[in-house]
Amino acid sequence: MALVGDAFALVVQNIAIIIAGLVIAFTATTVSQSTILAPDSTKARDSTTSIFKIHDRKPNIDSSRDECLTLPTIAKDIELQHVSFRYATRPNVEIFKDLGLSIPSGKTISVVGESCGRKSMIVSLIKRFYDPLSGQLTLDEIEIKNFKLSWLRQQIGLVSQEQILFNETIRENIEYGK
C-alpha cells in the first residue's frame, strides 16, 4: 500500500512540475510578447492623443455654424480688396499682399501664372478653405465670412487640377460631390 501511495505522490509531483513549467513558459512568452508590443502600444497611445487633440480643436472656419446668412438669389459678383495671406505653417512666406481682384457676375476670367504662382490659392480663399489675414473678400458686396459656409460652398462648382475620383461614373462622382 505504501508503494502505491509513493507512486501516486510521485505522479502528482510530476504533474505539479509540468504545470509549473507550463506556467513559467506561458508567463515568459507573455512577458516577451508584451515587451515586443511595447513600442506599438506607445505609438497607439500617442496617435490616439493626437487624434483627440484634432477632434477637440475649435477651427476658425467652423462649417457647423448654422446661424449665418444665406440668400435666395445671388448675382455672384466676387471682389477681393487689399487681401493679404500667409499659411500658418509658413508664416515667413507672404502668399498675398494687398491683392485686388474683381470678378463681375457673368464674366469668365482666366488667372494665368507660373506653377506655384498662387492661382489655386485664390479659389481656396473664395471657398473659405482659409480666411485672409487682412483685407476684404465679398460676394455681392457682402463679406463672405457672413455666409453660412455650407451654403456658400454649394454655390460654387469646383473642378480642381488634382482630382480624386471614386470608382464610379463621372456623373456619379459629380452627384456625390453635391
Ligand SMILES: Nc1ncnc2c1ncn2[C@@H]1O[C@H](COP(=O)(O)OP(=O)(O)OP(=O)(O)O)[C@@H](O)[C@H]1O
Ligand atoms: N496648405 C499649404 N501650406 C503651406 N503652403 C502651401 C499650402 N498649399 C499650397 N502651398 C504653397 O503655396 C504656394 C501657392 O500654391 P498654389 O497651389 O496656389 O499655386 P498655383 O499657382 O495654383 O500652382 P500650380 O500652377 O502648380 O497649380 C505654393 O508655393 C505652394 O507650395
Ligand SMILES: [Mg+2]
Ligand atoms: Mg493650382
